[in-house]
Amino acid sequence: MTKIKSLADLKKMKSDLQSKIALREKSDTPEGRTLIKVAMATCGIASGSKQVMDFLVEELDKRNVDAIVTQTGCMGYCYAEPTIEVTVPGKDPVVFGYVDTKKADDIIEKYIKNGELLEGIIPVNYETIEKNK
């Protein structure tokens, strides 16, 4: 191991290493970050949700979008898999269906960055337990 020789070296090393625990630090303060849930049940995985999730994780990082990507169980829209739910801070969650990597790219660029709505949104047709409280 080469020694760290200066404060500048230390800072550089930190920025290289930061990604190692960035996920843990981000999830500790989820407030104010975009949250993306990828449905990863059997139907989702069979339709390619894993590739979509990989794509999202990689690209969001590359494009410096502050977001947390988690996987979730089946959302029930098996006909439209892969489905993802995107919650931009301050807005209601939006579920997108038939998401492939190209669609995911659009979602990042148009919806998350600019707030434009896209084709393929699945309207909310349920109430959550939390809302009923």
Place this chain on the structure above:
Amino acid sequence: MAKYKMHMLVCGGTGCRASASDMLYENLKKEVQDNNLEDDVQVVTTGCFGFCEKGPIVKVIPDNTFYVSVEPDDAKDIVAEHAIKGRSVKRLLYTDPAKKEQIPDSKHMGFYKKQIRIALRNCGLIDPENIEEYLAADGYEALGKVLAEMKPEEAIQEVIDSGLRGRGGGGFPTGIKWQIASKVDGAQKYVVCNADEGDPGAFMDRSILEGDPHSVLESMAINGYCIGATKGLIYIRAEYPLAIKRLKIAIKQAREFGLLGKDILGSGFDFDVEIRYGAGAFVCGEETALIHSMEGDRGEPTFKPPFPAQSGYLGMPTNVNNVESYANIPVIFNKGAKWFASIGTEKSKGTKVFALAGKINNVGLIEVPMGITLREVIYEIGGGIKDGKKFKAVQTGGPSGGCLTEKHLDTPIDFDNLIAAGSMMGSGGMIVMDEDDCMVSVAKFYLDFTVEESCGKCSPCRVGNKRLYEQLELITQGKAKKEDLDKLRNLSNVIRDTSLCGLGQTSPNPVLSTMDNFHEEYLAHVTDKQCPSGVCKDLIRYEVIAENCVGCTACARNCPVNCISGERKQVHEIDQALCIKCGACLEKCKFNAIAVI
């Protein structure tokens, strides 16, 4: 490098390891491999999450799912359900005891809601055996900043401005301590970290060293730079093998990265740290005794002055600080003294780590802002008293502290308020007691500890505490008279006023504070010869309530001395001459047919 999509943080603290969390870690790793998920899921051992009540803990990131009481065999389900199918393993989630609801993630747990984690910031977040994770979490940046951009005086001023006070119990302002040490000249100055945590039930320092050893090393180096010391020593008790192991790994890694050793970060400042082992004597937490022990002498205190800052280790100027005090230092430099001083009360800044123990639902390690009330700690974070019993008292400050009662529940906790209430902050032990605890016995328990741990150098402590213990024993046996209570108080005052060191000066506190707050209970023992809580064996007897007894024989079968007789389906009887008052019959009886009288 693979980009992990999920991190599984497995608690590697002593408590969880005792419940096989290391096997759980291995199993999780294996399951992840068997399912070809090595590139997606990272399994990490971290320090203590604090929720020791329900260990072993596994936290899954990014959704913050918080699994409790996880066994090694649960690894299969966690990987199959959570990592592959994306749904949580419901049976392992934490259930709120009050609401009987399952809580999906740590963000919704009452235990964490009121906590602010500064000293414990990295416990449960990073792998303590991997310096790279510490570096990623702003590690050694404070040291770098201090060495490159600050003069020692400026850095000391920053610590003074933060208002940080010694977390070992004394509450002396840390910055002032550094300033005093910096002004004394010596051929070789020393920085000493006091990791001789000895209060019964306290494990704050151990958890910090196990979960975030680098933060202590970094702070010691900052301390060294501020006072002009190039050598650091950590005095740690040999009973903390895991903390020692992780400290050794941390020291080795810090040397390899050039963060300890010669010319740190090109600043020309040299600093290195060594470990010294203690044999686990309580008195060695006192700084002069600690220094003598490190020198190879008997661990006995000496009179102050001279203070260690003037003449400490090997006669050289020495600065001694506690583990938790050190763990706060990097944050003060990274976030600024002003930020730190914005937390807490007027005279006690920042947070305090407490080891919550006793009759409370959420036993564990918590870090709360100074000024929080006991009520919030016990009922909101601690989840209330076990089995719905009634709160009676909370003991803070260990053998040097006292008991706080219901009337103190809304007192903001800080150094000065606790002293005013007849207790003290101490190092942070907090033992909660319910209606079943006898306060005379509690005082006796602490005196037993003090008698054992007194070094024997001065007579008030050596002889006085022994006599104090004997008097308490007489009270619990029903052999004391009412006048003896005055003797007890007088003797306590003499010991407090004439002992050489902090151990003896504070050892009567448990007696005095219980006498003040539970006078009635003492009176019941000496005048009525009764123990209201039913604890003192010589003052109680177990009896069968004839109308409730169905003759199930459970009591007779479980009695270790066979003193219960009676035929099947007949009322049983306890032979009082043989009964050892162990309480086994009371515990086993399902029909409320055994009474304590």
